[in-house]
Amino acid sequence: MQRQGSIGGSAAIRIRATGGVLLVAHLAFVAWLTLRPLDVPWVLPPNLHPFAGIRADLALGWPEAARRIAESVGLLAPLGVLLPAVHGRLWAFPLASLVRTVAAGALVSLGILLLQTGVPGRAPDIDSLLMNTVGVALAHLAVVPAARAWLRRRSERRASAAVRQEEATQGRTPTFPRVGIAP
Template sequence: MQRHEAGGSTANATAIDLRLRLTAGVLLAAHLLVVGWLTLSPLDLPWAAASNLTPLAGIRADLALGPLEAARRIGEGLALLAPLGVLVPLVSGRLWMSRLAEWSSLVRTTAAGTLVSLSIEMLQSGVPGRVVDVDAVLLNTLGVLIAHAAVVPALRARLRRSHTAYQGDTPRIPRVGLGPWTDVLSAVQREY
């Protein structure tokens, strides 16, 4: 736990935390708007493929297209919601956590990514030209998990270091000399 000395460093750390959380919240909202626009806008297609409700069938089909096309399609699925893995924990603003709380953060963030992905897939079922794909949910969730595991622990450690590096000016305490009663006490001790 971080200790703040008098001198306004608590207010400084709180202001930094608030700015970071607000920035992360704005970026999260902007990202979700872009994702919604990309995934829920109608497509003008003469025909659409059937829905994929068999796990990993779409990934196998992508792999059959060749390594470059498979890497592009799988990479798109992983990258679509990956920023949630970083932005959701930043919005919570907790820098100091136990190991158990860090694992809990990973689970909560992954669950949030899964719910967002499921919501997108369910909403796509009513959009012309879009189809439901269970592999998209798997790839999106895996992308959130990878982004959180790769970035958040190092980012939290860096933010903790930057918060503890400056805790305000060091208080200066003037050197205290001997009190006026020391002469009296030393004289009393000599008498005995």
């Protein structure tokens, strides 16, 4: 049984399967990147003050600040596209889809932040949680609505082409005029 508003047919299976494989691969890469121990002579204290790390990055100057902020925003940004792809709905309310995706991205980022407390050489940073969540939201807003609209148009064109072909092979369905009730 197919869910209301989900992508139909084999295209749905391919999109969901591809999205699932890419999601698992991306999360494995993120886990490897953020949870492996670092061999450093000292560890910075945890940053639990929002925007303190961003202000410190901005104090470093333009190119270095842009690189650090872009890395933080881009780390979990693919989740903004992969999570809706795994879900597979074409007809989803855009705000609800955004909220679900951003909440899931924030929870993944929070999980990473909590796991980093036990990893040697890693210090949790609340700004990474904020920037990762912003990255998920930006990627979702930039890609998902346009991709869903394109897929909806594509499926509508295919459905109308199938109807036209069926009419051509079977002939047009006869229509009968409405007959009113006799006095």
